[in-house]
Amino acid sequence: MLTTIIYRSHIGKNTSEPEVEKFIEKANQRNANAEVTGILLFDGEHFLQLLEGPEDNVEKIYRIICDDNRHFSLTELLRDYSVERHFGNAGMELFDLRNYDKSAVLDAVLERATSKFKLTYDDRTLQFLKTFIECDNKDSYLELTESETWQFESYLQPSLAAECPEDEPYTFGFQPIIDPSSRKVLSYEAKMRAPDGQSPLKFFASLQRDEIYQVDLASKRTALCMAKALQLQDSTLVLRLLPMTLVKNPDAVTFLLESINENGFVPQQIVISISEDSVVNEDEAFTAEVMKLKRSGIRLAIDNFGAGMAGLLLLTRVQPEVVMIDGDMLRDVHKNGPKQAINQSIIKICSSLEIQVVASGITQAEEWSWLRLAGVKAFQGNLFADVIPRKLPAIQWPVKS
Numbered sequence: 001m002l003t004t005i006i007y008r009s010h011i012g013k014n015t016s017e018p019e020v021e022k023f024i025e026k027a028n029q030r031n032a033n034a035e036v037t038g039i040l041l042f043d044g045e046h047f048l049q050l051l052e053g054p055e056d057n058v059e060k061i062y063r064i065i066c067d068d069n070r071h072f073s074l075t076e077l078l079r080d081y082s083v084e085r086h087f088g089n090a091g092m093e094l095f096d097l098r099n100y101d102k103s104a105v106l107d108a109v110l111e112r113a114t115s116k117f118k119l120t121y122d123d124r125t126l127q128f129l130k131t132f133i134e135c136d137n138k139d140s141y142l143e144l145t146e147s148e149t150w151q152f153e154s155y156l157q158p159s160l161a162a163e164c165p166e167d168e169p170y171t172f173g174f175q176p177i178i179d180p181s182s183r184k185v186l187s188y189e190a191k192m193r194a195p196d197g198q199s200p201l202k203f204f205a206s207l208q209r210d211e212i213y214q215v216d217l218a219s220k221r222t223a224l225c226m227a228k229a230l231q232l233q234d235s236t237l238v239l240r241l242l243p244m245t246l247v248k249n250p251d252a253v254t255f256l257l258e259s260i261n262e263n264g265f266v267p268q269q270i271v272i273s274i275s276e277d278s279v280v281n282e283d284e285a286f287t288a289e290v291m292k293l294k295r296s297g298i299r300l301a302i303d304n305f306g307a308g309m310a311g312l313l314l315l316t317r318v319q320p321e322v323v324m325i326d327g328d329m330l331r332d333v334h335k336n337g338p339k340q341a342i343n344q345s346i347i348k349i350c351s352s353l354e355i356q357v358v359a360s361g362i363t364q365a366e367e368w369s370w371l372r373l374a375g376v377k378a379f380q381g382n383l384f385a386d387v388i389p390r391k392l393p394a395i396q397w398p399v400k401s
């Protein structure tokens, strides 16, 4: 199957232009042997390369290119199938944009094209080339610096341990949401775990449908009680709730307020987080319950944002204070163009609506670094702190090395 990959990268500090010319010949040969064709645009600072050919061959060559330290901040922009090659003549032609007059450069590149699409800009692949050539979006290039490396300095939190008030078949771990730049803990999210620290899914699977919502609600009292035992009364607490728990338990808000009060918290300290993937947009009863929560002073977070069905419309209906972007949407964001574009849009929308963005599920320093450049301040994930049942985890603060 004919596959196209387009990526953008930044030339390395120690990569000389003669060196580029040198590897081109070899690369050209290797591509030709693998039936891979394309073009490599260079503007003196950035590369934009289009590779096309049989899927496995393109992938193999692309992997080698990704590991090449003669360039950095490699961002994949497009990965798609096509019926014909756009640049079918050369294995890999280097095209130096600086050798052409600005008004003629695009035509000069398209001269090399072999597909009928060269007559039209409707084709996405050619649009990427056009945008790169015309430098339309250079300010959206958020690039990590070439030699940026981080170490993580561990800070151990007080080793209090909180027991579950009753003999519950589940427990909670409190995972911090932090601002690594100012070294501040912004809040703690209570995450339910089986007593052995594993996911509580098996326990939930053993419950009847409506029982799930009762247990979900009752468990918030347990979480608050454990938060009290861990001396978190001065912190903001994030508590997850299934959306249907609010609908199926008409007294849910009253129950939550009582539990908050009896453990020495106030509603303004509590953020109820609802997962986007389980919200049904048209559910009037859910919206009404959310409004009750908000009227009581409790704040609302939409969790797993970007992974669900409710999507952007939900932001107009329930107006949350916090949006927690789904970990899958953030995985490898530093090298994935489509994820970068979507996350930048989410961040912009949230900024316009004064909604705080939390990047959750962060596992790599590069993900955090890129998101920080994109304007995110609040982070959560195993890179910084694990979920440890009944205890506050050690926090790993990043230090530039």
Ligand SMILES: Cc1cc2nc3c(=O)[nH]c(=O)nc-3n(C[C@H](O)[C@H](O)[C@H](O)COP(=O)(O)O)c2cc1C
Residues within 6 Å of the ligand: 009, 023, 026, 027, 028, 030, 031, 040, 047, 049, 061, 064, 065, 066, 067, 068, 070, 071, 092
């Ligand atoms: C911007 C850029 C584009 C490259 N494009 C190709 C390519 O299309 N095909 C290829 O075989 N190597 C390409 N390379 C070189 C590979 O990354 C890799 O270094 C080279 O193939 C390794 O060859 P060698 O180990 O046999 O010397 C490119 C390198 C850079 C920096």
